[in-house]
Structures are given as C-alpha cells and as structure tokens.
Amino acid sequence: MSNDCLFCRIAAGEIPSEIVAEGEGWLAFRDIQPQAPVHLLVIPREHVESAAELDSVPALGGELLQAVARVATQEGLHDEGFRVVTNVGERAGQSVMHLHFHVLGGRRMHWPPG
Numbered sequence: 001m002s003n004d005c006l007f008c009r010i011a012a013g014e015i016p017s018e019i020v021a022e023g024e025g026w027l028a029f030r031d032i033q034p035q036a037p038v039h040l041l042v043i044p045r046e047h048v049e050s051a052a053e054l055d056s057v058p059a060l061g062g063e064l065l066q067a068v069a070r071v072a073t074q075e076g077l078h079d080e081g082f083r084v085v086t087n088v089g090e091r092a093g094q095s096v097m098h099l100h101f102h103v104l105g106g107r108r109m110h111w112p113p114g
C-alpha cells in the first residue's frame, strides 16, 4: 500500500467511500463525481498504477473484469448496457494513479469520447 495514494487509502478503509461490492483482490465503490446515473470504480486492493502494468501482474486483469461484470449486473445494467473505461496516464485523463475501471450506465452513451 502507498500512503500517498488515494485509492490505496480507500481500499484500506482510511478514507470513507460508498462500497457496493468487494472480493479478495478488489473493491467497487461509487465515484464521488458521477458522470452517469450509475458510476462505479472497480479497483485492485494492491497498488498497480494503471492498465499499462497489467502485463506484469498475472491474472489481475481477468479478476477485475469479472468484478466489473458482477457489479454491472448487481446495479441492473446487464441488459440495458453500460460502458467500461480505464484511463491510462495523465494525457488520457487519468487523475488517480491507481488502476481503476469506471463502470458507467443508466443513460445513453455517445461515441467517440472526448
């Protein structure tokens, strides 16, 4: 765990969050500034900077995507559809340098993203 990482501190319970589901290696909580009626973040408990590092962390990517599918179903998004986004690096819009998948749903999505 990194003491100066916001999401490590959320995972450790040091900073409050609205957790909706959790597993051994991950947790899902509501984004503090939701961009859709449902906006969750799925993060690993261990500190991994971004999806660019997943190649060197065996099995974690699959576990997190399974968690994404689980929480999307739990939030009632399975049939209506949803969007999964992970920003990698500041240039792509990543503001918290701890891997997270955004799960967005509850409204129509547009493409291409900005």
Ligand code: AMP
Binding pocket: 006, 015, 017, 030, 031, 032, 033, 034, 041, 086, 087, 093, 094, 095, 096, 097
């Ligand atoms: P990104 O910009 O892709 O790195 O996404 C970071 C996300 O974390 C943003 O959507 C923020 O609104 C969200 N966020 C920042 N601080 C918190 C917090 N304390 N609890 C929940 N979500 C947060």
